[in-house]
Structure formats: C-alpha cells, structure tokens
Amino acid sequence: MGEKVFMQGNMALAESAIRAGCKLFCGYPITPSSEVAEYFARAMVERPEEGITFIQAETEVSAFNMIAGGAAAGHRVMTATSGPGFDLGQEAMSYMCAGELAGVIVDIMRPGPGDGELMASQGDYYQVTRGGGHGDYRTIVLAPYTVQEMCELMQEAFVLAQKYNNPVVLASDGNLAKLMESVELPGYTEVPVPSEQRNAMRGCGKTREPHKVRTGMNGEAEVNERNLYLQSKFRRIAENEARFENYMTDDADIVMVCWGSFSRVCMEAMERAREEGIRAGLIRPITLWPFPEKAFEGLDGKKFLVCELNAGQMIDDVKLTIENKHDVYLFNRYGSSLPRPKEILAEIRKIAESLR
Amino acid sequence: MKKYIYKKPEVLLDTSSGFCGGCGHGIVTKIIAELIDEMGLQENGIIVWPIGCSCSAHRIFRMDQMIALHGRAPAVATGLKRVEPGKFIIVYQGDGDLVSEGMAEIMHASIRGEKFSVVFLNNAIYGMTGGQVAPTTLIGQYAKTAPAGRSPVNTGYPIGMAETLSHIRGVIYSERVTVTSPARIAAAKKAIRKAFELQLEGKGLSFVEVLSPCPTNWGMSPVKSLEWIEDEMTKEYPLGVFKDTENEVPQ
Numbered sequence: 093m094g095e096k097v098f099m100q101g102n103m104a105l106a107e108s109a110i111r112a113g114c115k116l117f118c119g120y121p122i123t124p125s126s127e128v129a130e131y132f133a134r135a136m137v138e139r140p141e142e143g144i145t146f147i148q149a150e151t152e153v154s155a156f157n158m159i160a161g162g163a164a165a166g167h168r169v170m171t172a173t174s175g176p177g178f179d180l181g182q183e184a185m186s187y188m189c190a191g192e193l194a195g196v197i198v199d200i201m202r203p204g205p206g207d208g209e210l211m212a213s214q215g216d217y218y219q220v221t222r223g224g225g226h227g228d229y230r231t232i233v234l235a236p237y238t239v240q241e242m243c244e245l246m247q248e249a250f251v252l253a254q255k256y257n258n259p260v261v262l263a264s265d266g267n268l269a270k271l272m273e274s275v276e277l278p279g280y281t282e283v284p285v286p287s288e289q290r291n292a293m294r295g296c297g298k299t300r301e302p303h304k305v306r307t308g309m310n311g312e313a314e315v316n317e318r319n320l321y322l323q324s325k326f327r328r329i330a331e332n333e334a335r336f337e338n339y340m341t342d343d344a345d346i347v348m349v350c351w352g353s354f355s356r357v358c359m360e361a362m363e364r365a366r367e368e369g370i371r372a373g374l375i376r377p378i379t380l381w382p383f384p385e386k387a388f389e390g391l392d393g394k395k396f397l398v399c400e401l402n403a404g405q406m407i408d409d410v411k412l413t414i415e416n417k418h419d420v421y422l423f424n425r426y427g428s429s430l431p432r433p434k435e436i437l438a439e440i441r442k443i444a445e446s447l448r
Numbered sequence: 449m450k451k452y453i454y455k456k457p458e459v460l461l462d463t464s465s466g467f468c469g470g471c472g473h474g475i476v477t478k479i480i481a482e483l484i485d486e487m488g489l490q491e492n493g494i495i496v497w498p499i500g501c502s503c504s505a506h507r508i509f510r511m512d513q514m515i516a517l518h519g520r521a522p523a524v525a526t527g528l529k530r531v532e533p534g535k536f537i538i539v540y541q542g543d544g545d546l547v548s549e550g551m552a553e554i555m556h557a558s559i560r561g562e563k564f565s566v567v568f569l570n571n572a573i574y575g576m577t578g579g580q581v582a583p584t585t586l587i588g589q590y591a592k593t594a595p596a597g598r599s600p601v602n603t604g605y606p607i608g609m610a611e612t613l614s615h616i617r618g619v620i621y622s623e624r625v626t627v628t629s630p631a632r633i634a635a636a637k638k639a640i641r642k643a644f645e646l647q648l649e650g651k652g653l654s655f656v657e658v659l660s661p662c663p664t665n666w667g668m669s670p671v672k673s674l675e676w677i678e679d680e681m682t683k684e685y686p687l688g689v690f691k692d693t694e695n696e697v698p699q
Contacts, residue, residue, distance in 0.1 A: 161514070164527075294532075
C-alpha cells in the first residue's frame with residue numbers, strides 16, 4: 093500500500109489506475125466522470141516517466157474502440173464515462189468480448205433515462221450487467237462502496253481483464269465520484285510485458301505465427317465453436333470471481349440487499365433496526381456480474397429487502413437466485429440525492445410488523 | 449540461369465481471397481502486399497481491416513491483423529499506434545465504412561494527425577451488403593436503395609474524401625488514384641508507397657483513395673466497369689495529388 097491521502101473519488105480512481113500500469117486512457121468528457129480524464133491528461137504532461145497516453149476522443153464510440161486498439165497490443169488501457177456514454181460504447185464491448193481484448197471501463201452512473209441528471213444513481217445496473225451490445229457476451233462488473241474499495245477494485249480490474257482477456261466494468265456513481273474521503277492509495281503493481289500477452293498485435297515477421305483479432309464467424313460450426321468457447325470462459329469467471337460481503341445475515345429475519353455507495357445508507361438503517369430489536373442483516377454484492385449467488389446460501393425462509401437507486405433492477409437477480417419472489421421486497425428511489433436511513437428503516441419496520 | 453520476372457508476394461498465403469471476378473480489392477490488396485515485401489514491413493507491421501468486402505482479405509495475408517468494427521478502424525488504429533508508435537499501421541477501408549458509418553472516426557483521426565496510413569477503396573456502392581446507395585454513389589447511378597438512380601433530393605451529393613481530407617492540417621498527404629490499366633496500377637502503387645514512406649517519417653496521416661470497380665453490384669462486365677470509372681467516376685472524382693506537405697500542390 094502507498095500513502096494515506098484525502099482525495100476525491102474520481103482522482104483516487106485515476107491515480108490507482110496509473111499505479112496499476114494503465115498506459116492508455118481514452119475518453120469523452122461527461123459529468124460526473126470528467127475528472128478522471130483530466131487527471132490522466134495532467135499525468136501525461138506532468139509525469140512523463142509514467143509513459144501515459146491520454147486521448148480526448150471525438151465520441152465515446154471512438155474512445156471505446158481506441159482502447160480496444162491499445163488492448164490488442166497487450167497494454168493496460170481504460171476509459172471512463174457515465175451512462176449516456178457507456179451505452180455508446182457497448183458495440184465496442186461486444187467486439188472486445190468476441191475478440192478477447194482486455195480493457196477497463198468505468199461507468200460513473202447518473203440518473204436517467206435520457207439526458208437525466210448529474211448526481212448519483214444506480215440506473216445502469218441492467219446496462220452494466222446485461223449490456224446493450226449484440227450477442228452473448230459477459231463482462232465482470234465491480235461495484236465499490238467506498239473510495240478505498242474503489243481504489244483497490246480499480247487495480248484488480250486490470251488484473252482480471254488480462255487474466256480472462258475480457259473487458260471489466262467498474263461501476264461507480266455520482267456520489268463516489270465527487271466524494272472526498274481518506275484513502276490509503278494502493279502501490280504500483282507489476283505489469284506484464286505487453287508484447288507477450290496472448291494474441292498481442294506486434295508484427296509477426298517471417299517466422300512467428302501471425303496474431304489475428306477477428307470477431308466475424310463463418311457458418312454454424314464456427315458460430316458454435318466460438319460461442320461455446322466464450323461461454324465456458326464466462327462460466328469459469330462465474331465460478332471463480334463472484335464477490336460479496338455479508339453483514340449479520342446468520343440470525344437475521346430481514347436481509348437487505350444493496351450495492352455501491354448507497355449500501356452505506358442501508359448499513360446505517362440496518363444498525364438502527366438492530367438497536368430497535370429487529371434482526372436485520374445485509375448482503376452487499378461486490379461483483380454485480382457474476383452475481384454472488386453464494387451470498388444467499390443458507391438464507392432460505394428469510395425476507396429480503398432489495399434497496400436500489402433505480403426502479404428495481406438488481407431485484408431481478410435476487411429473485412432468480414432465491415427462486416422465490418414472494419419474500420422479496422423493494423425499497424427504491426430514482427437517484428440524484430440519497431434517501432435517509434430513517435426512510436429505509438420505516439420499510440424494515442413494515443416488514444418486521446408483518447412477521448409478528 | 450533462371451530469371452524471375454514475376455512472383456507472388458511472400459506476405460501472401462496460398463489461399464483464395466474470395467473477391468468477385470473483376471473486383472478492385474484484389475488489385476489494391478496485392479499492391480499493399482508487394483509494398484510490405486519491398487519495404488520490409490512484415491516484421492513491424494499491423495493491418496487494421498474494416499467491415500465490408502475488404503475484410504475477407506485478412507485470409508490471404510501473413511501479418512498481424514485486426515478487423516475493426518464498421519467504420520471504427522481509424523479509432524482502433526489510433527489506440528494501437530499511440531501505445532506502439534514504433535509499429536507500422538496500415539488502415540484499409542471501403543466507402544460505406546469510411547464515408548458513412550465511420551465519417552467521424554476518419555475525420556478526427558485526420559484532425560489529430562494520427563501517424564498511420566489509410567488506403568481508402570471507393571467503389572461508389574455498398575459491396576458486401578449487395579449494392580445499396582453509398583455517400584459516394586454518383587448522381588443518377590442505380591443502387592438497390594436508389595432504384596430510380598441516386599437523387600440529390602433524397603440522398604444529397606457525392607463527397608470527394610481525398611479533397612475533403614486535404615483541407616485538414618493533420619493530413620500530410622492525400623491523393624486519388626485508380627486501377628483501370630497497368631499504368632494506373634503502377635501510379636496507384638507509387639502513391640501508396642509514398643503514403644507508407646511518409647508514415648515511416650512519422651509526420652501525420654497519409655491518405656490514398658483508390659477508385660475501384662465493383663462489377664457485381666454495378667451490373668457491368670469487368671471490362672465495362674473499368675471504362676465506367678474512366679468515363680464517369682473520374683468526372684466526379686478527379687485523379688491527382690490534393691495534398692503533399694513536402695511539395696506544395698499548385699492550386
């Protein structure tokens with residue numbers, strides 16, 4: 093670990109990415125993500141020893157395709173955007189998954205639909221976990237709840253992307269982006285040699301086997317072969333990379349399920365419920381995909397309160413996981429500002445009443 | 449003693465490209481293959497192909513290659529060249545790819561003066577999807593989505609990319625050539641060689657537009673197609689050098 097600092101979320105995220113060896117940042121300015129681009133732009137000028145390339149792209153479409161190009165050469169690359177830019181990048185994400193290109197994509201969520209608003213939201217849950225690109229593809233989605241965790245997951249994202257040769261999404265939001273918090277910055281990590289990465293574009297000469305990034309397929313046999321291969325990789329990711337934290341779920345009657353910075357409000361509500369004698373617990377998925385099904389093991393028969401800053405999107409995955417929709421309740425707001433713990437507590441009390 | 453007067457470029461594999469008879473892609477990709485051999489670009493070179501008929505050319509090259517999404521090749525090449533400035537990057541695009549879907553990408557790669565070479569094959573029609581109107585289709589030219597011929601009222605006017613890009617400062621070289629005769633092919637090769645040499649000097653984006661026949665979608669014989677380029681296409685798209693920052697082009 094590196095030094096302890098007091099830092100804004102977006103900047104801490106960018107610094108962690110630089111220390112993880114990110115050499116190419118391409119992005120298009122969009123609130124609330126722009127500080128990440130600005131940080132990289134400054135680093136390119138002020139820290140030449142880092143060897144960073146920053147490009148302000150003409151569109152998010154281009155930004156995502158640019159990082160695909162950098163990833164193809166085996167480098168650690170990233171972009172950061174918000175929901176209205178993330179959707180433009182999804183053609184490239186489908187392409188990167190099919191072409192097995194490792195890149196990190198940060199989505200700093202803001203309320204929608206449409207142009208929406210600029211502050212916090214979790215309205216991109218479907219977008220980051222299902223994706224809008226075509227075909228059957230999956231991306232690991234990491235959802236931090238503090239600036240500290242965001243710094244750690246930021247570095248982890250690069251490792252996972254290159255481990256699986258697949259894009260990895262880090263889902264932040266307008267709160268974490270703008271929040272100043274005390275954080276212990278991660279140190280510099282070891283970066284694998286780009287030209288030695290699998291299938292890296294480097295020039296083949298007369299003797300080396302040429303490398304090719306091709307996502308087109310010819311005929312049923314090739315469509316099946318490619319998809320079966322990718323699906324087996326996605327299964328491997330699902331088995332090995334699901335992450336979560338459970339808080340006081342063992343004896344709980346009511347288990348809250350929440351993610352991202354909003355979890356912090358939910359934790360406060362859980363503690364207040366405990367003070368009132370209501371046995372509340374909490375599951376916090378850290379990976380949104382793969383969805384941490386293990387977190388729900390042994391919790392049959394409990395009531396689940398899914399808390400989200402959207403119309404209720406993760407609630408689908410909760411219902412699928414426990415295969416029972418009757419015991420699942422929703423507390424939701426649409427974002428911009430955060431609800432207070434007492435509003436969630438009121439919902440917990442209602443469920444507790446029904447258990448009496 | 450045996451004397452070779454012709455041989456297949458070493459960078460080409462012994463396999464079929466899949467291009468139609470009379471198609472210009474075969475000629476242009478072979479020019480590129482010859483230059484890769486002659487200039488020794490296989491060691492350090494990467495080709496970025498587009499989506500369209502041209503992307504099937506990846507099958508015949510023994511090179512590191514990427515096929516970008518439709519229109520995005522200049523963006524992909526930007527990322528590639530920026531992290532690997534020592535590599536030689538050839539971007540190959542058709543007119544549907546470069547002028548329509550990827551207009552933003554080629555314009556901004558040009559504005560940024562990205563240091564790679566773009567070979568742009570203009571056959572005034574969509575080839576792979578089967579003959580729909582392109583931004584480069586001539587006024588009055590038949591296309592499946594312009595069954596009465598292209599009308600400016602509905603689809604506007606053809607655009608000359610070699611001229612358009614020549615006005616952008618980041619572009620250091622822009623020329624339009626064609627492949628209708630052995631002399632024209634030799635001139636096309638000279639232009640592409642020049643574009644490649646300028647990339648090696650690392651000064652900016654070098655661009656060569658090639659007017660190329662598509663007998664299949666034009667509904668003409670290969671020979672008639674070549675005549676049509678000379679008689680009709682070159683009126684809309686005059687051949688010539690539109691920008692050469694080393695040698696000022698007389699206006």
